[in-house]
Amino acid sequence: MAIAGAPMRYIGINVGALAIGLTMLALLERTVAAGQRWTDGAITAMAGALLATAFLGSEVDGAARWVSFGGLAIQPSLILLPVMLIAFSRSRSVLATAGIIAAAAAMALQPDRAMAGMLVLCLAALAVIRRDMLAAVALAAGVTGFAATLARADTLPAVPYVDQILYSSFDVHVGAGLAVLGGMAMLLIPAIVGWSQDNNNCATYAAFGAAWFAAIMAAALGNYPTPIVGYGGSAIIGYALSLLALPKLSRVRAGAVCRRSGAKDGSPSDRRLFVALA
Known part of the structure; x- marks a missing residue:
C-alpha cells in the first residue's frame, strides 16, 4: 500500500485493525475455550447482526453491506461470517444450522455475492468431509442465497487501494505485486499446517481454508475487498477472529x-x- 502511494491514514487504520484483532484474539481465547456450549448462541447472534446490516446498514448503489462508526465503514460480513462458518464446522446443531441459514438469507438481502460465495464454498467443503443432514440443509440454503445474489446486478465500482489490488499492484511495481501474492498465500498457511498435523479436525481446517480462499477468489474476479493486503480493517479483524475458532x-x-x-x-x-x- 505504501509503494502504491496509499494515504498514511489508510495504513494507520489497517495497523489499528490488526491491534484490535490481536487484542480480541488474546482476550477471547480463554473465554471460548471455557465455554464451547455457547457456540450455538454466538452463531445465532452473529447471524442476527448480519440480518440487521441488510435492513439497517449503510446503502451504496442498492447494496447494504456496511455499518458506519465514526466516519469509518465496517463490513460486518467480513468480520463475522468466517468465524461463524469455522465454528459451525466444529459444533453443528439445529440452532447453529438455523444461524447459518439466516446468514445465507442476509447475504442474499444485502446482497453480497463475494460473501455468499464464501458461504457456499465453505459449506460444500464441510458437506464433502462430513456428510450429514444439517450440513446438506445449510449448503442448500447457501446455494439459494448465492443464486439470489447472481440474479441481481452488482454495479459497485472498484475502490482504490481496496478492490482489484491483485492487478493494480503489478501496475505500480513488480515488488508490490509479488508482496500482494505472497500475502494472499500466507492467509492459507494455518489451514495447510493444521490439515497436515491434526487429522481429528480436518473439517475445521478445510472450512478455514475454503473461507479465505473464497475471499481471495472474489477479490480476483470482481470489485470486492482484497483481504488483509488491501485497505480495510474488517477483513483484518475477521481473520484474527477466525483464528480464534481453530483448534490450538x-x-x-x-x-x-x-x-x-x-x-x-x-x-x-x-x-x-x-x-x-x-
Whole structure:
C-alpha cells in the first residue's frame, strides 16, 4: 500500500485493525475455550447482526453491506461470517444450522455475492468431509442465497487501494505485486499446517481454508475487498477472529502427551499460536 502511494491514514487504520484483532484474539481465547456450549448462541447472534446490516446498514448503489462508526465503514460480513462458518464446522446443531441459514438469507438481502460465495464454498467443503443432514440443509440454503445474489446486478465500482489490488499492484511495481501474492498465500498457511498435523479436525481446517480462499477468489474476479493486503480493517479483524475458532495445535499435542503419560489434561499456553500469527 505504501509503494502504491496509499494515504498514511489508510495504513494507520489497517495497523489499528490488526491491534484490535490481536487484542480480541488474546482476550477471547480463554473465554471460548471455557465455554464451547455457547457456540450455538454466538452463531445465532452473529447471524442476527448480519440480518440487521441488510435492513439497517449503510446503502451504496442498492447494496447494504456496511455499518458506519465514526466516519469509518465496517463490513460486518467480513468480520463475522468466517468465524461463524469455522465454528459451525466444529459444533453443528439445529440452532447453529438455523444461524447459518439466516446468514445465507442476509447475504442474499444485502446482497453480497463475494460473501455468499464464501458461504457456499465453505459449506460444500464441510458437506464433502462430513456428510450429514444439517450440513446438506445449510449448503442448500447457501446455494439459494448465492443464486439470489447472481440474479441481481452488482454495479459497485472498484475502490482504490481496496478492490482489484491483485492487478493494480503489478501496475505500480513488480515488488508490490509479488508482496500482494505472497500475502494472499500466507492467509492459507494455518489451514495447510493444521490439515497436515491434526487429522481429528480436518473439517475445521478445510472450512478455514475454503473461507479465505473464497475471499481471495472474489477479490480476483470482481470489485470486492482484497483481504488483509488491501485497505480495510474488517477483513483484518475477521481473520484474527477466525483464528480464534481453530483448534490450538499446542493443545492437540500436549493432550496427546498427557494421555500417553497418564497425566491430567492441562491448558498449555498458546505461545505457538501467536508465533505462527506473527
